[in-house]
Amino acid sequence: MPAPTPQRLDELREIRELNRIAWDSQHTDPAQSIALATRCIARAQLASDPSGLAYALLNKAYHEYYFSTKEQSEQTLIDTEARFRALGDRRGLLLARSGLGGILMRRHEFDAARSVLESVINDPPEASEPLDAYYALYRLGYLHFNCGDVQAGLRYYYKALALVQRERSLPLTCQMLSDIGSAQMELGNFTEAKALLEQAFVISRTTPVFFIHMILGNLANVHLEMGNADAALRLLESNAIESGPFYREGDRAFLMAVKAQTYASLSRWDEAESQAHAALDQARQDDYAEVNSHCLWQLGAIACGKGQFDVGIGWLLEAEASFGAEQNIFYVLHVYKALADAYASSAQYQTAFNYLKRYHQQYEKSLGASAKAQFFTLQIQHELTQVQFERDYALQQQINLETLNNELRHKVTEIESLQTALREQAMRDPLTGLYNRRILGEQLGTLLNLARRSDFAVSLVLLDMDHFKQINDMHGHGVGDQVLVELSRLIHQRIRDSDLAVRYGGEEICLVFPSTTAEHAYAKTQLLLDLFRQTGVQVGDKSISNLTFSAGIAQFPRDGTYSEALLQMADKALYRAKAAGRNRIILAS
Incomplete structure (x- = not known):
């Protein structure tokens, strides 16, 4: 077989790179991922x-898993699994099986x-990426927790959290904090749940995720x-989310149901009832x-609140x-308590007493699960800490044993490190940490050639x-x-790994967004401008606020x-923004 031509190799590398960007953006920018x-x-x-x-179909299947029917996702995953098996690609095969494990869970099989997902984490291929195990760990946690094995569920959940934190994946860390927080809430551990969910919410403010709802x-x-x-109420009203294509099944209904519950808690009965009916239709x-x-629980509670027992x-x-x-014991407790109150208000005391007994039986069961979960959580965190300590200790021992043999190589490595540091210094602006203008000249043309093809x-x-x-x-x-420095810090927080941020001049910065329309870039830049306006800077006794830029x-x-x-064209648009009064963003066309 003849060797592939350079043009063929470039084509294959570009497809591989586009697949990587699609995979990395599936939680933060689903529109870009599926496109x-x-x-x-x-x-x-x-x-x-x-x-x-095969990897493009895998990306498509995971998108369908979140935003389409399980039948469509399953068919794509089965096709993808067969392709990876034919290729002998064990990494792709196990990622496809992680997705199929999720499909089986949705079918209550x-x-x-469990068998499929455990095979994924027990037999990782040599070519796997560190985060590949996350999808199986996360789904095993959900499976065990919702089948009543709280200890196993929490253990898998916290293993998944430790993995994504170690690999510094903010979107996946956000997802795990959210799901563990939800689990702790269902167990009645509200303080723990609040801390976890607040961490997830803070991350979502700087790293957009599609599961913010x-x-x-x-x-x-x-x-x-x-x-x-x-x-x-403040949380829901100050973070209003417009309708969009990336609500998963049930997200919109759940958010409306919580709003109905919030209005009912404040005795705003008409608003609560309207929201609850809309939520029920959506659910x-x-x-x-x-x-x-x-939704049914809330409609009952609202009717009782209005005296319609x-x-x-x-x-x-x-x-x-x-x-x-x-x-779900969370809903069982609330419904039994509401029924006991409603029957008592209707003078049906025996029935009220029966439901009150059921409520207390479930409540005692809930307290036991909650206490066990708190103990399990501490135990699991201790186990993970011990595993990390043992891993670090083993690594240190290995380093100590190899020290004498590595002295000569260390000198070579030291020289190479200095060269790397010098290259990095030549690429980065020392004040802001942004790339310098030379890097823009080197990379923009290459990126545009890739975009053109x-x-x-x-x-x-x-x-x-x-x-x-x-x-x-x-x-x-x-x-x-x-x-x-503060503006550059905000930029580092908001852009993706695939984006490019360059200090173009003294106070001028250039941002390059691949696979992004001007309108989408406008929205990103507007958010950056809004955050910058809120930024205050203080050096010694000197401070300044109300900072703005034009773009x-x-x-x-x-x-x-x-x-x-x-x-x-961007420079002309910037000039028009300055001439129009500054503190604004203008599109070139």
Whole structure:
């Protein structure tokens, strides 16, 4: 077989890189993830690249798992699994099986799901990435927890959390904090749940994730359980989320149900009732059993709050009937307590007493599970700490044994490290940590060539500090430097690994967003501007606030097909933003 040509190798590398970006952005930018996956499928088919096609289909299947029907996702995963098996790609095969394990869980085939997922974590391939095990660990945690094995569920959950924290994956850390917080809430450990969910919420403010709806809903629920309805209302109203394509099944219904519960806790009955009916319609449309129970419970509680006890009892009995074989104790407790109160208010004291007994039986069961969960949590955290200590100790012993043999190589490594540091210093601006202008010149042309061949948009943003000379003149260059440092810090927090941030001039910064339209770049830059306005800088006894910048945005290929043309169009848009009064962002076209 003849060796592949350089052009063929470049094509295969580009498909592999686009697949990597699609995989990394599945939790933070689902629109980009599925768009790149779809593009990779077409390119891999055209290039006769079976490996690239299999990984593109894997990206598509995971997107479908979150946002489409389980039938569609299952079919894509089965196809993908067969392709990886034919290729002998064990890493891809196990990632596909992690997804299939999730499908089996959704079908309530728990024994089959457990077998598939345990095979994934017990037999990792040599070529696996550190985070590959996360998907199986996370799903095993969910499976065991929801099948009643709280200890095993929490152990898998915390193992998954330790893994993503060690690998510094903020989106996956956010997801695990959210899910463990939800689990602790269901167990009645509200203080622990609140701490975990607040951590997840803080991360979601700087690292956008598509499951923000569930974080908000669960955190508001914890506030309600702790008797702070005002805090729940502030959280929900100050973080309003517009309708969009990336609600998973049940997300919208759950958020509306929590809003209904919040309004009911504040005796705003009409708003609560309207929201609860809308939530119930959505829950039934999504076939989401737990949220359906939540809505029925709330409709019953609202009717009782309005003095309509017969109507309320009807809703609450329907909620009780909706529990099914797998009873979520969180809803069971609330429904039994509400039924006891409703029957007592209707002078049906014997029935009220019977439901009160059921409530106390379940409550004692809940207290036992809660206490055990607190103990399990401490035990698991101790085990993970011990494992980390043993791993670190073993590594240190290995280092000590190899020290004498490595002295000569250490000198070589030291020289190479110095060379690497010098190269990094040559690439980075020492004040802001952003790349310097030379890196922009080296990488922008290459990126645009890739975008041209792969047919995706690239947006370029030029932003310039407003009134920067006045800041230096009035407060000194130390304050001016700190302002640039703070703006750069915000940029580092908000951009993706695939984005490029460059100190273009004195107070001018260039941002490059691959696979991003100008309109999407506008929204990202506007958020950055909003955050910058809220930033205060203090150096010694000198402080400054109300900071702003102006920006111009150009999009490849719409506004220019080469680096120079794109930079010129962005610069002209920036000039118009300055001329229009500063503190604004203008698109080139």
